[in-house]
Amino acid sequence: MSFNYRDDSLMLHTDLYQINMAETYWEDGVSERNAVFEVYFRKLPFNNGYAVFAGLERIIQYLKGLHFTESDLEYLREEGFKEDFLEYLKDFRFTGNIRSVEEGEVVFANEPLVRVEAPLAQAQIIETALLNIVNYQTLIATKASRIKHAIGEGVVMEFGSRRAQEMDAALWGTRAAFIGGFSSTSNVRAGKLFGIPVSGTHAHSMIQAYHDEYTAFHKYARRHKDCVFLVDTYDTLRSGVPNAIKVAKELGDSINFIGIRLDSGDLAYLSKAARKMLDEAGFTETKIVASNDLDEYTIINLKAQGAQIDVWGIGTKLITAFDQPALGGVYKLVSIEDEAGNMQDTIKISGNPEKVTTPGIKRVYRIINSMNHKSEGDYICLETEHPEEEERLKMFHPTHTYISKFVTNFHAKDIHQDIFKNGELIYKSPTIYEAQKFAEENLDVLWDEYKRSLNPEEYPVDLSPLCWENKMSHLEMVKSKVKNTQK
Ligand SMILES: Nc1ncnc2c1ncn2[C@@H]1O[C@H](COP(=O)(O)OP(=O)(O)OP(=O)(O)O)[C@@H](O)[C@H]1O
Numbered sequence: 001m002s003f004n005y006r007d008d009s010l011m012l013h014t015d016l017y018q019i020n021m022a023e024t025y026w027e028d029g030v031s032e033r034n035a036v037f038e039v040y041f042r043k044l045p046f047n048n049g050y051a052v053f054a055g056l057e058r059i060i061q062y063l064k065g066l067h068f069t070e071s072d073l074e075y076l077r078e079e080g081f082k083e084d085f086l087e088y089l090k091d092f093r094f095t096g097n098i099r100s101v102e103e104g105e106v107v108f109a110n111e112p113l114v115r116v117e118a119p120l121a122q123a124q125i126i127e128t129a130l131l132n133i134v135n136y137q138t139l140i141a142t143k144a145s146r147i148k149h150a151i152g153e154g155v156v157m158e159f160g161s162r163r164a165q166e167m168d169a170a171l172w173g174t175r176a177a178f179i180g181g182f183s184s185t186s187n188v189r190a191g192k193l194f195g196i197p198v199s200g201t202h203a204h205s206m207i208q209a210y211h212d213e214y215t216a217f218h219k220y221a222r223r224h225k226d227c228v229f230l231v232d233t234y235d236t237l238r239s240g241v242p243n244a245i246k247v248a249k250e251l252g253d254s255i256n257f258i259g260i261r262l263d264s265g266d267l268a269y270l271s272k273a274a275r276k277m278l279d280e281a282g283f284t285e286t287k288i289v290a291s292n293d294l295d296e297y298t299i300i301n302l303k304a305q306g307a308q309i310d311v312w313g314i315g316t317k318l319i320t321a322f323d324q325p326a327l328g329g330v331y332k333l334v335s336i337e338d339e340a341g342n343m344q345d346t347i348k349i350s351g352n353p354e355k356v357t358t359p360g361i362k363r364v365y366r367i368i369n370s371m372n373h374k375s376e377g378d379y380i381c382l383e384t385e386h387p388e389e390e391e392r393l394k395m396f397h398p399t400h401t402y403i404s405k406f407v408t409n410f411h412a413k414d415i416h417q418d419i420f421k422n423g424e425l426i427y428k429s430p431t432i433y434e435a436q437k438f439a440e441e442n443l444d445v446l447w448d449e450y451k452r453s454l455n456p457e458e459y460p461v462d463l464s465p466l467c468w469e470n471k472m473s474h475l476e477m478v479k480s481k482v483k484n485t486q487k
């Protein structure tokens with residue numbers, strides 16, 4: 001086994017069955033037929049009322065210049081793929097269209113997030129990577145948003161790299177967390193690659209290396225003007241905080257005594273006691289940083305106890321999406337070109353009504369009330385429809401259709417952007433700061449009832465009457481086909 005292919009690529013970052021299906025299409029002469037797939041998830045993660053979309057930047061990087069390298073083809077040859085098909089794969093490039101919601105967009109269950117319109121074989125092969133990217137990054141951006149929501153105005157540092165499911169997750173996870181509202185990361189490479197602010201304190205090992213806090217704090221301060229001293233190595237209130245105060249007093253203006261960090265024990269009690277000691281010593285501006293397996297639940301609880309924590313350091317429970325380790329995003333075929341060159345909508349049936357796919361090439365509009373600028377819900381319609389031109393819109397629940405309302409005086413915002421057109425990247429990515437701000441603005445459009453972390457209201461994601469009728473007629477068509485097969 002070798003990891004040293006000079007031309008390793010992400011092309012084979014797919015499931016074998018995708019390549020087998022692509023081969024089937026190619027051999028049958030249908031590989032170039034236009035196909036439309038949609039990425040969406042069926043259930044919001046963490047029982048949250050919304051999700052924050054992330055992953056587009058990596059999708060762009062992945063698709064740009066995607067091709068089979070020599071060693072990719074060599075490997076497929078060894079796996080038994082034949083020369084004629086390998087010859088076809090040699091010229092593989094992504095030549096399709098991508099429409100996607102932007103990073104930081106607030107999204108909901110059952111609405112298309114990314115739409116791929118491409119030759120069938122291409123659209124098939126890229127499924128695995130697209131889901132891999134969107135499922136993880138959206139999960140982490142959403143977890144980060146929940147944590148940030150619990151914190152409110154406070155600063156939150158991302159500390160997860162050491163606990164992440166390997167390096168890619170640490171890197172892209174911290175980026176997603178920044179989009180979701182985090183303030184900085186401890187991962188220096190993420191700072192370099194993405195421009196996320198980096199920040200950090202120091203570890204217990206530094207105190208242990210010098211055997212005492214007083215010496216360690218002094219040594220650290222010689223090269224680091226901005227100091228956050230970790231105070232819980234031996235005894236927080238009897239040793240850590242007094243030593244930090246002593247060193248800060250001795251060094252005076254030659255350092256910025258920015259803060260102390262608590263990493264164990266009763267964080268509510270210790271933070272209150274430490275606040276008192278710092279204030280009494282005149283360090284009223286010195287902040288208290290807390291870490292230790294924190295998540296939104298502990299944060300809310302600590303706040304309820306009156307904890308005096310200004311800055312939060314969050315690792316494991318964010319980066320591993322501890323309470324829900326996967327988002328179940330799927331990739332479904334909704335329309336495909338027939339022999340005559342016409343697009344035919346397709347459906348996948350399930351005993352579970354929530355799992356029946358919605359056929360057709362669609363758009364998603366956020367229906368924003370023009371009076372209060374809050375969203376009435378999302379409206380999924382066929383691409384040919386123009387709700388933005390309507391005066392009055394009927395919105396109804398797609399499975400419980402009796403739940404309906406008429407909306408007037410609204411603005412319909414198309415939540416997707418064109419990203420690739422005929423294989424060419426036409427989208428200009430925002431900065432990471434713009435993506436974070438975009439997420440904040442999108443959350444502002446939601447009523448608080450959808451944003452609370454516990455038992456939020458269900459946000460309406462509705463189908464247009466035309467889209468719904470199209471779904472019903474395909475359902476009927478498939479049912480009668482099945483009946484005829486049984487005869
Ligand atoms: N006042 C508090 N209320 C609720 N949870 C708290 C409070 N203080 C700390 N916690 C949380 O309780 C957990 C305590 O973890 P644990 O039992 O491992 O103790 P510890 O303080 O980390 O001890 P150790 O010295 O072994 O590191 C952490 O998740 C921490 O965030």
Ligand SMILES: O=P(O)(O)OC[C@H]1O[C@H](OP(=O)(O)OP(=O)(O)O)[C@H](O)[C@@H]1O
Binds near residue numbers: 160163203293
């Ligand atoms: O608790 P998390 O949310 O995962 O945040 C990251 C943790 O990583 C560090 O602990 P670790 O024991 O790895 O190293 P240390 O010796 O520096 O405390 C740090 O002190 C945090 O507790």
Ligand SMILES: O=C(O)c1cccnc1
Binds near residue numbers: 199201202291
């Ligand atoms: O800078 C810190 O305090 C830090 C960084 C990574 C993990 N835990 C803490």
